Amino acid sequence: MHEERGRKNKRVGIMLGGLAFGMVGLAFASVPLYQLFCQVTGYGGTTQVASDNPKGVIAREMTTRFDVNVDTDLSWTVQAAKPIKDQIGRVDTVNYIATNNSDKPVTGQAIFNVVPEKAGVYFNKIECFCFTEQTLQPGETVEMPIVFFVDPDLDKNHELATVKEITLSYTFYASDNEGS
Structure with a gap:
């Protein structure tokens, strides 16, 4: 019972760690992604x-x-x-x-x-x-x-x-x- 609970906790911990890592990655990628969006759409007067x-x-x-x-x-x-x-x-x-x-x-x-x-x-x-x-x-x-x-x-x-x-x-x- 404790082993099963430990595995579930470990899986949840890995998933939350991956989520946090993904959010940090998106934060760093947001500026280039926004710039790409503006270039494609011309949003904000982007040429x-x-x-x-x-x-x-x-x-x-x-x-x-x-x-x-x-x-x-x-x-x-x-x-x-x-x-x-x-x-x-x-x-x-x-x-x-x-x-x-x-x-x-x-x-x-x-x-x-x-x-x-x-x-x-x-x-x-x-x-x-x-x-x-x-x-x-x-x-x-x-x-x-x-x-x-x-x-x-x-x-x-x-x-x-x-x-x-x-x-x-x-x-x-x-x-x-x-x-x-």
Whole structure:
């Protein structure tokens, strides 16, 4: 009787330990899974990554505006690219310009979003500086290119039929890594 009870307790203990281990694993996996979800659905204005535009260009035009915010802990000045108006599907290149205003190397990073959020799934970046740490030397100024296009399938989404403007916004913040 005690042996049977011991085996049951051991089985329950193993199951609870496995459950706890699985929950810890899910906690660590939640960020990449959420990021994957956002990339697939465009949720939260998350853009897509592409190598080129296989769908071509359509006649409808779209203005893309660029915005920038810099966290107070980052001693950089960042200038957003000027707005551009182009046909949907056309691949365009713009540059943000960043300057390190301090007397030491400073490492920063950028995160982004697209407004309106529903347009995020149609905004494709071929090249981008986002999520890549950048170290700028004292007083250094660099151009940070973005190569992108708006997917022509946006034109088929009736919810976005009246949208004439998309805003790509970057927030720059200091990286935990010190400059090199």
